[in-house]
Amino acid sequence: MENGLSAASLTMLGDRLEQLERDLSDLLTTTESDAQPTPLKENASRLSRMDEMHNQSILRANRIVTKNRLIEVRKARVRLAEKDYGICLDCLEDIALPRLKAYPEASLCIDCKSKAETIE
Numbered sequence: 343m344e345n346g347l348s349a350a351s352l353t354m355l356g357d358r359l360e361q362l363e364r365d366l367s368d369l370l371t372t373t374e375s376d377a378q379p380t381p382l383k384e385n386a387s388r389l390s391r392m393d394e395m396h397n398q399s400i401l402r403a404n405r406i407v408t409k410n411r412l413i414e415v416r417k418a419r420v421r422l423a424e425k426d427y428g429i430c431l432d433c434l435e436d437i438a439l440p441r442l443k444a445y446p447e448a449s450l451c452i453d454c455k456s457k458a459e460t461i462e
């Protein structure tokens with residue numbers, strides 16, 4: 343099954359996915375050390391420790407979002423290679439080009455995506 347995307351669109355989206363994969367991996371690499379538990383500083387006040395823990399929990403949550411997106415990007419690149427790209431995994435309709443431009447890793451069309459989010 344093939345999406346009605348033009349070769350030019352597929353090339354453009356493929357490039358964007360490649361770039362996204364690089365950016366997301368870089369982001370995970372650069373934030374890796376900050377996400378490690380820090381040894382307690384001797385003179386740190388209780389308040390600054392709590393601040394630090396709070397910041398770390400935000401950073402970790404962001405890293406989870408980044409990791410999940412990276413997984414989706416990689417899956418999208420596989421679909422692209424297998425010519426399944428741009429087809430909604432749920433209803434098998436084409437995913438609209440503007441949506442793919444905004445989220446090249448999208449695996450659901452906008453209708454199925456909003457249905458999925460309503461159920462959640």
Ligand SMILES: [Zn+2]
Pocket residue numbers: 430431432433434435450451452453454455
């Ligand atoms: Zn769909």
